[in-house]
Amino acid sequence: MAFPSQLGFQDAASPVMEELLTFHDHALMIVFMISALIGYFIIAMVTANLSDMYILDSQEIEIIWTVLPAVVLILIALPSLRILYLMDEVNDPHLTIKAMGHQWYWSYEYTDYENLEFDSYMIPTQDLAPGQFRLLEADHRLIVPAESPIRVLVSAEDVLHSWAVPALGVKMDAVPGRLNQTAFIASRPGVVYGQCSEICGANHSFMPIVVEAVPLQQFEDWSALMIQDA
Amino acid sequence: MAEDIQTKLQNYRTAPFDARFPNQNQTRNCWSNYLDFHRCQKALDAKGVDTTPCDWYKRVYTSLCPISWVQKWDDQREEGNFPGKI
Numbered sequence: 001m002a003f004p005s006q007l008g009f010q011d012a013a014s015p016v017m018e019e020l021l022t023f024h025d026h027a028l029m030i031v032f033m034i035s036a037l038i039g040y041f042i043i044a045m046v047t048a049n050l051s052d053m054y055i056l057d058s059q060e061i062e063i064i065w066t067v068l069p070a071v072v073l074i075l076i077a078l079p080s081l082r083i084l085y086l087m088d089e090v091n092d093p094h095l096t097i098k099a100m101g102h103q104w105y106w107s108y109e110y111t112d113y114e115n116l117e118f119d120s121y122m123i124p125t126q127d128l129a130p131g132q133f134r135l136l137e138a139d140h141r142l143i144v145p146a147e148s149p150i151r152v153l154v155s156a157e158d159v160l161h162s163w164a165v166p167a168l169g170v171k172m173d174a175v176p177g178r179l180n181q182t183a184f185i186a187s188r189p190g191v192v193y194g195q196c197s198e199i200c201g202a203n204h205s206f207m208p209i210v211v212e213a214v215p216l217q218q219f220e221d222w223s224a225l226m227i228q229d230a
Numbered sequence: 231m232a233e234d235i236q237t238k239l240q241n242y243r244t245a246p247f248d249a250r251f252p253n254q255n256q257t258r259n260c261w262s263n264y265l266d267f268h269r270c271q272k273a274l275d276a277k278g279v280d281t282t283p284c285d286w287y288k289r290v291y292t293s294l295c296p297i298s299w300v301q302k303w304d305d306q307r308e309e310g311n312f313p314g315k316i
C-alpha cells in the first residue's frame with residue numbers, strides 16, 4: 001500500500017517484487033557511487049588553485065573513463081536481464097485468471113472449472129466506509145490463493161488498458177484482441193492495490209485493481225459461494 | 231489410451247505450459263485449442279468413436295480464452311461465418 005510522500009517502492013508482496021527491490025537498490029547504489037565520485041572531482045577541480053599539467057591529452061584517463069562505464073553498465077544489465085527472464089517464466093500455474101479491461105472497470109474470469117465471471121467497479125468516495133481508501137477500493141476484489149503460482153491473462157474489450165499491481169511487481173498491457181500472459185505468487189494473505197496504467201479515457205483514474213490473497217481453504221469457500229450466487 | 235485421457239482430465243487444474251507458446255502472447259494458444267477441439271470432435275464424429283479425448287482441448291481453451299471470445303466464435307460457427315478452418 002502506498003503512503004503519502006512516499007519515496008521508494010511499496011513493500012514486496014511477491015517473490016518477483018523482492019527481486020525488483022533488490023535490483024533497484026543495487027542500481028541506486030551505483031548511481032550514488034558515481035554521483036559521489038563525480039561530485040568530488042568537480043569540487044576538487046573547481047576549488048583547486050593550480051591545475052595538473054598532465055590532465056590534458058591524457059591517454060590513461062581516457063581509457064579508464066571508457067572502460068569503467070562499460071563495466072558499470074554490464075553490472076547493471078546482467079541482473080536486469082536475469083529478472084526480465086524470471087518475470088517471463090510461468091511455472092506450472094495452479095490457477096488461470098483472466099483480467100479484462102473495460103471503459104471503465106475491470107472484469108475477472110475464473111474458468112478452469114466453472115465459468116465464474118464478475119465485474120470490479122471502484123467504490124465512489126461518498127460510499128466509502130471508514131478506513132477504506134479513496135479511488136482505490138473496488139466492490140468486488142480479485143481473490144487469489146496465497147502462496148500459489150497464478151497465471152493472469154490480460155486483455156481488453158474496448159481500448160488499451162494496463163493491469164498493474166506495484167506490490168506484486170506486475171504491470172501488463174491490456175490490448176483488445178490479444179491475450180497477454182503474466183504470473184505472480186502472493187507471498188502471504190493480504191490486500192494489495194493497483195490502478196489502470198494506460199490512459200484509457202475519461203474515467204481512467206477510476207478503475208482501480210484490488211487483489212486479495214487468502215489461504216487456499218478460504219479461496220475455495222469464496223469461489224464456491226460465488227458460483228452458487230451466479 | 232482412453233484411460234490415460236480420463237486420468238489426465240481428472241487431474242486437470244489449469245492449462246499447463248505449452249512449448250508451442252512460450253511467450254507473453256497467448257492469443258494463439260487460446261485460438262489453436264479452440265480450433266483443435268472442434269477439429270477433433272469433427273474427426274472423431276466422422277469415425278463414429280467416443281469424443282472424450284477432445285474434452286482436453288475444451289478444458290484448455292475454456293481456461294485460456296475470454297468468455298466473450300468463445301461466445302463470439304460459437305455464434306459465428308452457428309451462423310457459418312467462423313473464420314477458422316474446422
Ligand SMILES: [Cu+2]
Binds near residue numbers: 161198
Ligand atoms: Cu483503463
